[in-house]
Amino acid sequence: MQYVSTRGDQCLGTFSDVLLSGLAPDGGLAMPAQIPTFSATELERLRPLPYAELAYEVMRPFITDIPEADLRKLLRATYRPEVFGSEEITPLTPLGDSGPALLELSNGPSLAFKDMAMQFLGHAFEYVLDRRGERVNILGATSGDTGSAAEYAMLGKERVNVFMLSPQGRMSTFQQAQMFSLNEPNIFNIAVEGVFDDCQDLVKAVNADAEFKARHDIGAVNSINWARVLAQAVYYFKGYFALGLPPGAEADFCVPSGNFGNVFAGYLAQQMGLPIGQLVVASNENDVLHDFFSGGVYQVRSAERVAVTSSPSMDIGKASNFERYLYLISGGDATQTLGWWDEVGAGRPVSLGGTPHWDAVQASGFRSGRSTHADRLATIRQVDGQFGRLIDPHTADGVLVGEEFRRPGVPMVCLETALPAKFGETVREAVGRDPERPERFQGIEQAERFCEVISNDVEQLKRLIADHLNPNS
Numbered sequence: 001m002q003y004v005s006t007r008g009d010q011c012l013g014t015f016s017d018v019l020l021s022g023l024a025p026d027g028g029l030a031m032p033a034q035i036p037t038f039s040a041t042e043l044e045r046l047r048p049l050p051y052a053e054l055a056y057e058v059m060r061p062f063i064t065d066i067p068e069a070d071l072r073k074l075l076r077a078t079y080r081p082e083v084f085g086s087e088e089i090t091p092l093t094p095l096g097d098s099g100p101a102l103l104e105l106s107n108g109p110s111l112a113f114k115d116m117a118m119q120f121l122g123h124a125f126e127y128v129l130d131r132r133g134e135r136v137n138i139l140g141a142t143s144g145d146t147g148s149a150a151e152y153a154m155l156g157k158e159r160v161n162v163f164m165l166s167p168q169g170r171m172s173t174f175q176q177a178q179m180f181s182l183n184e185p186n187i188f189n190i191a192v193e194g195v196f197d198d199c200q201d202l203v204k205a206v207n208a209d210a211e212f213k214a215r216h217d218i219g220a221v222n223s224i225n226w227a228r229v230l231a232q233a234v235y236y237f238k239g240y241f242a243l244g245l246p247p248g249a250e251a252d253f254c255v256p257s258g259n260f261g262n263v264f265a266g267y268l269a270q271q272m273g274l275p276i277g278q279l280v281v282a283s284n285e286n287d288v289l290h291d292f293f294s295g296g297v298y299q300v301r302s303a304e305r306v307a308v309t310s311s312p313s314m315d316i317g318k319a320s321n322f323e324r325y326l327y328l329i330s331g332g333d334a335t336q337t338l339g340w341w342d343e344v345g346a347g348r349p350v351s352l353g354g355t356p357h358w359d360a361v362q363a364s365g366f367r368s369g370r371s372t373h374a375d376r377l378a379t380i381r382q383v384d385g386q387f388g389r390l391i392d393p394h395t396a397d398g399v400l401v402g403e404e405f406r407r408p409g410v411p412m413v414c415l416e417t418a419l420p421a422k423f424g425e426t427v428r429e430a431v432g433r434d435p436e437r438p439e440r441f442q443g444i445e446q447a448e449r450f451c452e453v454i455s456n457d458v459e460q461l462k463r464l465i466a467d468h469l470n471p472n473s
């Protein structure tokens with residue numbers, strides 16, 4: 001399989017190439033030249049497979065440059081019960097007879113769904129870098145969960161350094177402690193005076209400097225990296241099969257959304273033939289995605305207008321993966337996508353309502369809704385009271401919005417994107433008690449912190465990276 005950019009027809013190479021390069025040289029995102037599909041019969045063959053074998057079948061058509069035996073080995077090393085807490089890896093838990101089903105994606109090392117793909121990236125980077133004799137310096141941006149997942153996945157990897165940008169003071173106390181307590185030679189935490197979108201823009205600006213990127217082997221672990229999206233598509237298959245529906249029957253999925261990577265992975269699974277009816281995008285107060293899917297206008301939000309909310313990982317005003325979606329909606333038209341994304345970049349609205357592209361959006365089964373702080377508290381309380389299950393505020397966004405779109409006879413799967421332990425303050429406000437946390441995180445807030453603070457300045461960031469990589473120069 002070859003990859004192309006959303007902004008041009010230039011060939012970006014194979015899976016291993018886009019794994020290492022992250023962003024395309026033209027600033028676009030990597031997309032496979034085609035999206036392979038499974039027939040109904042093939043889906044039935046996949047249904048009983050354990051997670052790692054299913055991951056192989058779903059990902060293999062996109063990864064043709066790693067020998068079959070090696071890819072199977074990488075996936076078996078990644079998706080182990082010792083890492084994810086159960087044989088199923090992503091258990092599906094119905095909330096009573098009347099509620100939706102929770103797809104548990106947060107039982108990995110950092111307690112958020114990011115581990116599902118990030119653990120694979122850790123193994124895949126190591127494999128490809130070893131074979132090529134290369135190194136990578138990952139530059140990432142986090143609003144709270146990508147950071148710890150990436151750092152845990154890359155701990156001790158000799159050929160990998162991680163430079164992780166986060167918005168200063170905007171993550172939960174637990175999220176900050178998870179990242180900043182790491183004192184490891186290959187991990188560099190950098191708090192930026194700004195919001196997540198500023199961090200993401202800094203990542204893109206550094207990548208746009210081709211000379212700096214090549215000289216310092218800059219790579220990416222955000223969902224701008226295709227490997228993240230691909231690995232995330234697998235759990236939609238696993239969740240769908242766990243419902244035990246008759247062949248071809250539809251299921252709906254509701255996904256707490258920020259950077260649009262998770263729900264885009266669901267769209268990919270749907271495009272590959274999985275019978276997903278509705279893909280429900282759940283936003284918080286930062287509801288640019290909801291505005292688009294409900295009204296046809298995509299208008300990014302400037303840093304000053306991004307609200308601080310109690311689902312902080314979703315405090316995002318400009319969703320990177322939306323570019324991939326526009327690319328597919330345009331029928332793979334890179335010129336059209338570039339035109340739209342130029343408007344987005346200039347802060348102008350992209351309006352698809354009333355155009356043939358809007359028909360394509362409608363046909364893709366996307367629905368959307370939003371929640372407020374009060375909604376999330378009420379949902380956490382209600383799910384706890386009715387089903388005896390504590391959920392985190394992001395999952396609560398999903399459960400609430402998912403309810404709006406329940407269809408008789410069609411199961412609704414809500415993605416559990418983090419565990420409540422990560423957001424103790426909000427959970428306590430909702431139910432008056434602290435969520436449980438695994439033994440390894442007891443007292444983490446009291447640990448010493450290792451983090452540098454910079455202003456929202458790309459030159460300062462580049463100097464910091466260069467100084468860490470060449471301390472004697």
Ligand SMILES: Cc1ncc(COP(=O)(O)O)c(C=O)c1O
Nearest residue numbers: 145257258259260261262313417
């Ligand atoms: C807990 C949690 N839920 C939801 C999201 C939103 O996911 P996405 O950015 O893939 O839309 C994130 C961060 O991205 C997250 O950390």
Ligand SMILES: N[C@@H](CCOP(=O)(O)O)C(=O)O
Nearest residue numbers: 142143144145146222223313
């Ligand atoms: N919510 C994320 C933001 C980055 O998302 P990504 O999926 O593009 O890495 C976070 O918690 O860091």
